[in-house]
Amino acid sequence: MSEIINAIFTYGFLSRALIVGLLISVCAAVLGVILVLKRYSMIGDGLSHISFGALAFASVMGFAPLSVALPVVAAAAVLLLRLGGKKIKGDSLIAIISGSALAIGIMLISYSGTSADMNSYLIGSLYAISKNDMAMAIVLCMCVMIVFTLLYNRIFCITFDEDFASATGIKVNLYNTIVAVLIAVTVVLGMRLMGALLISSLIVFPALSAMRVFKSFMAVTISAACISVISFLAGFFLTLLWDGMPTGACITLVNLIIFIGLSIAEKVRK
Amino acid sequence: MAIIELKNVTMSYEGSRVINELSISINKGDYVCVVGENGSGKTTLIKGLLGLKALDGGEIIFGEGLRKNEIGYLPQQSEMQRDFPASVKEVVRSGRINRKGILAFFGAKDRKICDNAMKKLEIDHLAHKCYHELSGGQQQKVLLARAICASEHLLILDEPASSLDVGAADEMYEVINKLHDEGMTIIMISHDIEKALTWADYVLHLGNQKALYYGRSKDYKARAIEGGFWERGK
Ligand SMILES: Nc1ncnc2c1ncn2[C@@H]1O[C@H](COP(=O)(O)OP(=O)(O)OP(=O)(O)O)[C@@H](O)[C@H]1O
Numbered sequence: 405m406s407e408i409i410n411a412i413f414t415y416g417f418l419s420r421a422l423i424v425g426l427l428i429s430v431c432a433a434v435l436g437v438i439l440v441l442k443r444y445s446m447i448g449d450g451l452s453h454i455s456f457g458a459l460a461f462a463s464v465m466g467f468a469p470l471s472v473a474l475p476v477v478a479a480a481a482v483l484l485l486r487l488g489g490k491k492i493k494g495d496s497l498i499a500i501i502s503g504s505a506l507a508i509g510i511m512l513i514s515y516s517g518t519s520a521d522m523n524s525y526l527i528g529s530l531y532a533i534s535k536n537d538m539a540m541a542i543v544l545c546m547c548v549m550i551v552f553t554l555l556y557n558r559i560f561c562i563t564f565d566e567d568f569a570s571a572t573g574i575k576v577n578l579y580n581t582i583v584a585v586l587i588a589v590t591v592v593l594g595m596r597l598m599g600a601l602l603i604s605s606l607i608v609f610p611a612l613s614a615m616r617v618f619k620s621f622m623a624v625t626i627s628a629a630c631i632s633v634i635s636f637l638a639g640f641f642l643t644l645l646w647d648g649m650p651t652g653a654c655i656t657l658v659n660l661i662i663f664i665g666l667s668i669a670e671k672v673r674k
Numbered sequence: 675m676a677i678i679e680l681k682n683v684t685m686s687y688e689g690s691r692v693i694n695e696l697s698i699s700i701n702k703g704d705y706v707c708v709v710g711e712n713g714s715g716k717t718t719l720i721k722g723l724l725g726l727k728a729l730d731g732g733e734i735i736f737g738e739g740l741r742k743n744e745i746g747y748l749p750q751q752s753e754m755q756r757d758f759p760a761s762v763k764e765v766v767r768s769g770r771i772n773r774k775g776i777l778a779f780f781g782a783k784d785r786k787i788c789d790n791a792m793k794k795l796e797i798d799h800l801a802h803k804c805y806h807e808l809s810g811g812q813q814q815k816v817l818l819a820r821a822i823c824a825s826e827h828l829l830i831l832d833e834p835a836s837s838l839d840v841g842a843a844d845e846m847y848e849v850i851n852k853l854h855d856e857g858m859t860i861i862m863i864s865h866d867i868e869k870a871l872t873w874a875d876y877v878l879h880l881g882n883q884k885a886l887y888y889g890r891s892k893d894y895k896a897r898a899i900e901g902g903f904w905e906r907g908k
């Protein structure tokens with residue numbers, strides 16, 4: 405263990421990965437609470453597929469990955485959260501858009517023959533992130549957390565009762581759009597850590613676990629963040645102990661264990 | 675001067691008219707009860723008042739210095755998520771949000787107003803309970819407390835007692851009456867016409883896209899029987 409801690413301080417990339425991972429875990433967990441409560445769990449999944457398509461496009465074209473993926477996914481998130489449920493039913497809309505984006509991404513990558521990228525986007529790896537992207541990720545995560553904290557009370561009011569919120573003059577659409585953008589940023593950043601296949605579990609699991617035990621919004625939000633951090637740290641160190649283990653899969657399994665544990669605890673308490 | 679004045683208000687859903695050229699005015703301190711058959715447009719009218727649904731024609735004028743976001747609203751019970759984690763305190767406090775700027779953090783004053791509202795409705799002992807673990811009557815009181823936090827002038831209540839048993843409903847009506855005595859203007863939708871007539875000063879009976887009756891509640895019964903719409907208020 406002490407060797408690992410030494411290594412983190414010795415190798416810059418390890419400590420950077422640790423910081424980014426922690427920040428992303430917290431962002432994903434707090435936004436996950438809102439997605440779960442709004443019954444939009446599938447949106448995380450859909451956005452990750454869109455993000456995959458956008459990242460593939462960027463890497464084939466030689467653009468900076470985040471500068472392509474962020475605006476595309478943000479636009480998709482706004483579209484899905486606002487239009488979802490109007491013309492086409494929400495989940496079928498997600499399926500259509502995300503499926504197409506995934507297909508386009510796979511086509512592009514196969515065509516250009518860089519399968520290494522495909523793996524890192526699908527499975528995720530903290531060490532695949534460049535120094536520049538890392539700095540940007542840290543800044544963006546901080547922004548997500550600050551905006552969420554500042555708007556926390558409004559977000560609660562809207563999530564709990566949209567009609568009451570707009571009756572009291574809150575611009576519900578504006579705040580839903582802001583939340584959509586925050587989610588998009590988190591998904592794009594989180595994809596590098598978790599991979600397109602597992603990012604939605606980083607978003608949804610901590611919230612579901614926290615809701616097993618806690619019954620107030622504040623408690624659920626804070627404990628979801630804590631659960632997410634614990635899962636990340638566990639996943640991170642397991643990956644270092646056993647070389648070659650994928651971080652995302654480790655984090656998800658730790659989350660699953662916490663979820664099962666808390667579910668049992670809830671049953672026993674009743 | 676009226677606190678709310680409706681001039682030729684017209685509302686519809688996808689082309690089918692629900693309210694046609696309705697003009698009424700409500701004075702400060704009035705207690706108005708809105709009645710009418712299911713689907714007669716009571717909820718629709720209130721959504722128009724609150725700006726939740728756009729009008730197709732006419733206008734709504736707020737007087738007496740009432741600001742649009744200073745209305746306490748109790749929505750008609752809709753199916754809310756059963757597992758939503760929210761404490762009573764959090765729900766009540768969210769009523770204060772309209773008084774806050776962009777950075778909505780609650781201070782000592784908000785805390786005091788929320789505590790007072792919860793005391794008034796005798797739910798202060800429930801403050802830390804989960805909203806969804808309460809009985810229907812308690813839940814309605816929590817939502818009423820939230821509405822009080824949002825306004826000291828005007829409450830708009832959409833069937834506050836519809837899902838409650840007789841005892842809890844009476845308790846609810848008494849609380850609302852107490853608020854009215856303290857000077858609150860009240861617009862309440864109700865299915866219970868007898869109760870409405872005992873408590874409210876005015877009755878607005880919606881039907882056929884217009885007001886079948888709008889006036890003092892003491893004159894309502896005679897007019898309603900005469901006009902043949904007495905039974906349809908329920
Ligand atoms: N979202 C909607 N889309 C289309 N039509 C609607 C919608 N909401 C209500 N309506 C229609 O408008 C009419 C008035 O509905 P409203 O909900 O205002 O009635 P109400 O008087 O509140 O009834 P209730 O006593 O059942 O609450 C009804 O005929 C209803 O079918």
Ligand SMILES: [Mg+2]
Pocket residue numbers: 716717718750832
């Ligand atoms: Mg109604």
